[in-house]
Amino acid sequence: MTETTTAQPEARDYSDTLYLPKTDFPMRAGLPKKEPELLARWSEMGLYRRLRETSKGRTQFVLHDGPPYANGNLHIGHALNKILKDVVTRSHQMLGYDSNYVPGWDCHGLPIEWKIEETYRAKGLDKDKVPVIEFRQECRQFAEHWVGVQTEEFRRFGVEGDFAQPYLTMSFDAEAQIARELMKFATSGQLYRGSKPVMWSVVEKTALAEAEVEYAEHQSDTIWVKFPVRTAQAQENVINIFHDPEHASEENENAGSLADAFVLIWTTTPWTIPGNRAISYSDRIAYGLYRVTSAENDFGPQAGEKLILADALAGECFEKAKLGFERLRDVGADELSPLTCWHPLKGLGGGYEFAVPLLPGDHVTDDAGTGFVHTAPGHGTDDFEVWMDHRRDLEARGIDTTIPYTVEGDGTYTREAPGFEGKAVITSEGKTGDANKAVIEALIAAERLFARGRLKHQYPHSWRSKKPVIFRNTPQWFVHMDRDLGGYGLPEGTSPAGEDTLRSRALAAIDQTRFVPAAGKNRLRGMIENRPDWVLSRQRAWGVPICVFRHEDGRLAPGPEFSHSQTLVGRIAEAFEAEGADAWFAEDAKARFLGDLVNDLDRWQQVTDILDVWFDSGSTHAFVLEKRPDLKWPADVYLEGSDQHRGWFHSSLLESCGTRGRAPYDTVITHGFTMAEDGRKMSKSLGNNVAPQDIIAQSGADILRLWVMTCDYADDQRIGKEILKGTSDTYRKLRNTIRWMLGTLAHADGATVALTDMPELERLMLHRLVELDRLVRQGYRDYDYKKVAHALVNFATVDLSAFYFDIRKDALYCDPASSTRRKAALQVIDIIFEALTRWLAPMLPFTMEESHLARHGDEADRSIHLELFPEIDPTWEIPQLAEKWAKVREVRRVVLGAIEVERREKRIRGSLEAHVTVHVTNPALYQAVADVDLADVSITSQATLTHEEAPAEAFRLDDTPGVAVIVTHAEGQRCARSWKVLPEVGSDPDYPDLSLRDAEAMREFEAKSGHA
Known part of the structure; x- marks a missing residue:
């Protein structure tokens, strides 16, 4: 007798019936390659111009750029500074303002002149034997070169602004306005020639401001x-x-x-x-x-x-x-x-x-x-x-x-x-x-x-030559700090209330200014309270001259005792507008400007000292904020390093108070300095320099930007290989969250579910968006980027990836297409995606642009940066629901801990093999989870809730008393589609290897695909 066997049918592969994530958005960012492509795209579409067009009619918000020196490649401090500024302007643009950013450069003074002199010394040439205008032209060309280099480097950081029309202190219109500002001090009697000890660099042959001095061991x-x-x-x-x-x-x-x-x-x-x-x-x-x-x-x-x-x-x-x-x-x-x-x-x-x-x-x-x-x-x-x-x-x-x-x-x-x-x-x-x-x-x-x-x-050294300086009594040009101004420069119709000196005005302006962090107020106030008269002069060649004439008897032209001051001011300014400040150094300058205004020209001396560059930069508000129609005066924000309390914040305050009676800013934000990973100052000798260009080439600008956003910029920060590794890990988690949403939303059909019909979990996520919207908007307004960044990262990695998405994957992948639960989840994920990517756009402009285009298409005029922050419906806020689910998550944490022990001990391979019995004796926690599907929430196949005491061997967590968990194997067969182990598997005649839920999903799937 021959024995025959019947071949068993192979188990069906249901993977192609699951709604698994599907996206071209790559897991590996490839930012060093992708970011330049996006920069090119923004340039081609004219993003800056589009931003201005879409912002017309909105309230203006202006961050005025403190000008860096145009004399070398950018360092990590520049990166921190410019990225912070970019986040300020981008975030306020998305908050609904017309937030225009105009970059600028400091092009005069010793930093640049010193570089030219170095080339002279290398060639054995004597700078003093070169005609001054020729030397100044070399300085101008040097600055022009580095403005171009730094422009590209700033743009590579992801900084958006009017780089096509920046402001330069060496442009003719700027030099003319700087001269006008100086002559205001002369005309009002605030400028005088005096003799005081100043810090003097023998090497550089000039007086130095305190901001140009550093202290080193000597x-x-x-x-x-x-x-x-x-x-x-x-x-x-x-x-x-x-x-x-x-x-x-x-x-x-x-x-x-x-x-x-x-x-x-x-x-x-x-x-x-x-x-x-x-x-x-x-x-x-x-x-x-x-x-x-x-x-x-x-x-x-x-x-x-x-x-x-x-x-x-x-x-x-x-x-x-x-x-x-x-x-x-x-x-x-x-x-x-x-x-x-x-x-x-x-x-x-x-x-x-x-x-x-x-x-x-x-x-x-x-x-x-x-x-x-x-x-x-x-x-x-x-x-x-x-x-x-x-x-x-x-x-x-x-x-x-x-x-x-x-x-x-x-x-x-x-x-x-x-x-x-x-x-x-x-x-x-x-x-x-x-x-x-x-x-x-x-x-x-x-x-x-x-x-x-x-x-x-510790002894003062020039921060350029690194050589010791001396205090030396020299004739210099000063501005009085304590001379009565008699209301000069105040708005028409106003009069001073009490003492009216440059010092009193500056101190009053400080009290009217917001400081972030607040300690900056006392720092600047202390400097103003104790500072001597303001030294303006430098004995150099490259810069705007102190364009006044001095009579033998001490009178100045222009000056309070010179009857033709306004004519002279206009004449000098017009010449500077047309020819630049070089006009002052022409051989006939004295006769040209003053000759027909006096009858004793030979008794007048033309001053040839150069203005300190801090006066140049302190005057930028006058030729940028007041002159450009796309900006306003005063600025909303000045943002620089804490050293600028002694520098730009200080000189801008004095210049503006001396000529206009108030500060040119409403808010002053300061950041600390960037140190090496071990806390030491970066230096070439220690080999611990971190160049932003290297970070971008290896990891991308968004990694650098995320580091800036997650550190406490108000204090000194650290950066190095290990710190950047941690930043990259954070970025990877964020990117994976966004990638999963993009893949899941590929199956969205636009169907909507009413709020009242949504499951609690979806309503909880919408509630979280209301909370986050409030935090994010206020955080951006408060310039508290660390708070915003940490909140969004935690939301993405903890609330979404480790909680909401983890729970909802089963419904999103396996539920029938008609499932209300699945539709609600897709709808909420769509809302979350829009909110999260827009909230992160000011911080991570490249990645969020890439995400936006992946979701909505890459039409030529599309950009996330043209959008506003999302309008979050305040009716989504349900505090009592959040309180309930906070308790649910406490219980869930104990369940997940118990499952992890079983997996580690290899008693189960995954959570879907488990049946959990959850003992909750805490009444508040029991009430919270009583109507919750614990199997769904804990991602197990089966769950039982009881308020009875648990046996001694049950799993517990010390910080969650009243909750204990027993894990056993789930009873039943495993669903071939969802892998859940359920007793019901085998009860559907059409799909005996599926759960009832999955069988229903298959009927819908096959009906839709024509295989019914």
């Missing part, structure tokens, strides 16, 4: 110097070495006298001793008279010498000089104030035969030194202020108050430093010269050196 000679007391009043009345003065001996009376004592000072700049004119002390410091009892040094004080110094520092000073000492008595401020001393170099060349008074000064402390401060008014701001504060009293005492010019611009001593003429403080190469040595040797010879040493400390 080793200085330190000296303690003895100033012999010259006069002392009625010493017999102040001797106090015994409790009973009547029994004091003559010897002890002499010991307590100040007449033969020395005042001891300490300084880290021995070269300033020839410029000494006073000694400062403090009435808050306890001073004493000390006597040397023994000496072990080769030079300096000998036994019996008496010195006056601070008690807190006496021991340290005598130990430094290797001296024994005893304290004789107190010395009060009332004894110090009438004292004068001899200069310690008295007798050297006959040039130091003058009295050195003691003056009280608030800057004096007993933290270091001797408690007395050597005061050279030509070599320090505090020294100068103290000298000027007491100038009238000193003159009444018969003391000459002339401030000497002891040092030339080349760093060498002048004739006003007798005995040292020609010695160099700093050489032209920026090295320490022979001045310190010469002064120290002279002090030793005069027996006035107490001790000497060396000190490593």
Whole structure:
């Protein structure tokens, strides 16, 4: 008998009947290739022009661009700055404003001039032998080149703006307006020529602003110097070495006298001793008279010498000089104030035969030194202020108050430093010269050196040449900070309320300005409160000149006493409009501008100093915001690094307050500096520089932008390989979320479901959109990008991918096409996609544009950046639903934890093999999940809810008491289509290998496809 077998039919493959995601949107971003394609697309479609067209009639929002220097490739700080600015303007555009961004460049001044000089030095040429206009032309060409390079680099960051018509401080119209602004200060009497100590770069041959100075370690000679007391009043009345003065001996009376004592000072700049004119002390410091009892040094004080110094520092000073000492008595401020001393170099060349008074000064402390401060008014701001504060009293005492010019611009001593003429403080190469040595040797010879040493400390250097600077008294052009302005520049019909000085105006303007972060207000206020008069002049060649003429008698043209000021201003400005500021340097400039306005032309001197570039950039509001019809004055926002409290924010504030009475901005935003990954400053020597161009070439600009958005820009940030790796991981999760939505929406047919007919889960997601819309809009208005970015990333990865999408995949893939649940999910995902991509568009413009085009088609005039943020229906907000589902998610978290243990132990292969019994004894949690399909929510095949106590072996989480889970194998057969294990599989006669739900889906699918 032959045995026969019947072949079993192969299991059907249902994969082609599932509504699985389908999209051409790639998983791998390929941003370095894709982003340039999108840039080209935006250029071809004229995106910037389209933005302006679609914005007509809207309220204007203006971020005014602080101009970078056009002198090299962009660094990571530029990237942070410009990306932040781009997000400000893009977000406000999508908030419904006409948010126009006009980029600008600072093209004048030392940064560019220095680069040209470097090329000269490399060729062995002397810059001073080149005609000034020819040299200026080379500077202009250099700046033009780098404007072009930086334009492309900024655009590669994804920055959108009017790069076709940027503003340049070297354009003729800008130079003309800068000149007009300067001449406003001259005409109003705010400009004056004075003499003050300024920071001077010997290497660069110019005065420097504080913003052009950085501090670096420097080793200085330190000296303690003895100033012999010259006069002392009625010493017999102040001797106090015994409790009973009547029994004091003559010897002890002499010991307590100040007449033969020395005042001891300490300084880290021995070269300033020839410029000494006073000694400062403090009435808050306890001073004493000390006597040397023994000496072990080769030079300096000998036994019996008496010195006056601070008690807190006496021991340290005598130990430094290797001296024994005893304290004789107190010395009060009332004894110090009438004292004068001899200069310690008295007798050297006959040039130091003058009295050195003691003056009280608030800057004096007993933290270091001797408690007395050597005061050279030509070599320090505090020294100068103290000298000027007491100038009238000193003159009444018969003391000459002339401030000497002891040092030339080349760093060498002048004739006003007798005995040292020609010695160099700093050489032209920026090295320490022979001045310190010469002064120290002279002090030793005069027996006035107490001790000497060396000190490593932070010392000001030029941030360009990296060489030390000096404080040097020079003739410069200043703007008064405390002169009464008499209402000049205020709007017509208004008058000043109280004091009207540049300082008072600036302080009032600060109070009316919003600062982000708020600490910026106190920082800028402190600088304005304490700053000296504003130094405008630089001794350079490339820039806008201080275009005034000065008469021998001190009058200025234009100026308050010059009757033809307006004619002269107009004449100069018109010439600059037509020819640029080069017109000032033409040979006939003096006669051309002033000749027919005066009858004593030869007595007028044409000023050739150049304006500090901070005045240029501080005037940008005048030739950008006020002149361009597509912008407005004042700006809504100025945004720069925190160093610009001393720079652009500062100069813009002073310029605008001096000419218009208020700040040119309503809000000031500051960011910190970018450090290496280990927290150290980036430098070539450390090899820890991170170039934005390298990041873009490897990963794409959107990765760089996402790093900016997720860091706290208000503080210093860090960047490096590991940090960028984390940023890339975050980006990948975001991209995958968007890609899944695009794939799922490929099956959307536009069908809609009424809100009341939607499942709770969909209504919950719509509720989340209302919450997010409020957060996102407010976050963008508050410039809190980290808050927005983290909220959207968490929404995408936690609320969507790990929760909502995870739960809804079964319904979206397997439900019948007619399913209300599936239609509602597609409708909500469509809404979520539009909201999320638009909210992220200001931050990630390339990726969101790519997503938008993938969803809606790539018609030539389409762009997500022409859209507004979505209008989210406020009626979607259901707080009680959110409260309920927060509890559901607590329970779900315990269920997922239990399933994960079973998978890890390999008792099940996946969650669809599981049946979960969920014990919920917490009444609030039980009520929340009572009407929820726990199998659906936990992505299991079966689930049972009970309020009974769970057995001891049940899975629990410590932070969710009242919930426990038992996992067992689901009963029934596995559905060949959805893979759920259910007892009902096999009960449908047409589809015995499917669940009832999947069988119904197949009937619809085959009916639609014609296979019924």
